[in-house]
Amino acid sequence: MTQLALVIDLNVCVGCHACVTSCKQWNTSGEAGPLFDDNPYGKDPTGTFFNRVQTYEVGSFPNTETLHFPKSCLHCEDPPCVPVCPTGASYKRKEDGIVLVDYDKCIGCKYCSWACPYGARELDEKQQVMKKCTLCVDRIYDMSIPEDRRKPACVISCPTSARLFGDVHDPESDVSLAIRESGGYQLMPEWGTKPANHYLPRRKTKLRIHADELVRADNPLSKEDIKHETSKESSLDDWLM
């Protein structure tokens, strides 16, 4: 079984919002109709987005760290939003594990959005149907796009390659390797939703130096405890300086 997912490396994300804008651009231009924007250039603009980048501050000054946190649908393996849908408009695809909404069946009751602990779903105010990240399902299978470009718009646009895309059920895929080897984790594990998307934590490369490593351990002078009085006369070495 395939479970497509994103792996987002928080160690690399610089919070540039390129994934947000490219996601909006791709998904507002697709067959499913625009992602509604209300009052985009006026006061109190609002609109539908599949993806957001948030910023957090960890720790207290001066030991603080800024964390940029991209947030979209996690395509849970046990999605709580799917069974609550009364019409079956919200579903999880068997073939690739993407959680989707059938906009023609959705009645806009908002129950699925209540049932998502992550707030990944947004009601489109214009179309009055629930919308969410589709993992660019209209892009990743499009044979008219070169194969290496058949990835979600956010993954392609990320300038730092903080977003990886692949099958988390394939143990040898890039995403599985990243999760396994770089400490990939899931959000809000306490609710048992088993999100397919994973996040890679901030990592620091540190060199641990022990005190004995600062002194030459095999120094024959210290080892044999030989201490010579240094001569006051000039030696050959002094001539070299």
Added chain:
Amino acid sequence: MHPAFSVIFLTTLLGVGQGLFLALFSSQAYSVVDVLPAQSGNFYALGAFIALIFLIGGLVASVFHLGHPERAWRAAAMWRTSWLSREVIALPITMAVIAIYALVNWLGIDADLYGLGIPNQVALSVGAFGVVATIALFVCTAMIYAAIKFLQEWASPLTVVNYFLLGTASGFGFATAYAAIAAPELAQFYGGWAITLTIASLLTRAASLFRNARIKQKSSVQTAIGVRHNKVRQGSMGMMGGSYNTREYFHGRSVAFLKSVKWIFLVLVFPIPLLLLWLGLAQANANLLMLAFGVQYVGLLFERWFFFAQANHPQNLYYQVVG
């Protein structure tokens, strides 16, 4: 959560309609064994018709909650997994059975179905189905909320108990006022139950308030973003104009406002209707009894508003600071 008036009216009106039907059916069933004086078919028919109007009112209110009400028929599809879908099925069934119950009583249709030689066998048989449908509808309505496990204020059997008791209390309250006008000898029976149910719902609602005041939220900003540090502060939620996430899940009122609504509903739903019911029954005054129902219904609107506003959605952890 942001309390939607459509859902507030839906749940409260359904409760009154269902409670009223249960009151009518119970008195008709008791009259068979001569515990209560039997009434004419028209009394039950008119009462059931009023119950039906309450249910229709709830149905109309629910339409305002939907983005695409014209597709609402699709909502019956997923009854295997969705409590909302189950409610969508249970509501028309309840309405249909109550309508048939009203019709049978109005037309006086009767037959000795079970060979017992007692009257109203058809009406009581239909009514028994109605009781099952009514209770199923109460459970479906409440489970819509109780089934969302991470809305911890709702995820409790108390939610189901409260919906049932508050709904039946208001329904029996209306039945008391109705009987005071149309069948005074039944007013004591309905009124006694209205008082009993109101006191019972006070106990269970207080229990849920007590529980929710001491609730320990399982999610925190640490689990939300997966960073193990005691001090994590949001710097930006990623947008400045607000979105569905900032509108749907926040009640947008102050803590003091929330607290005042709690006390308003605690006063309007329980002590005042109890007092008015007692006075109304003692003086056999239909106006006081109708007032008791009116006050309690208004109180229930506040109660339902508070029920929604109090629920704390974990997604709010992601939307604490604009920028």
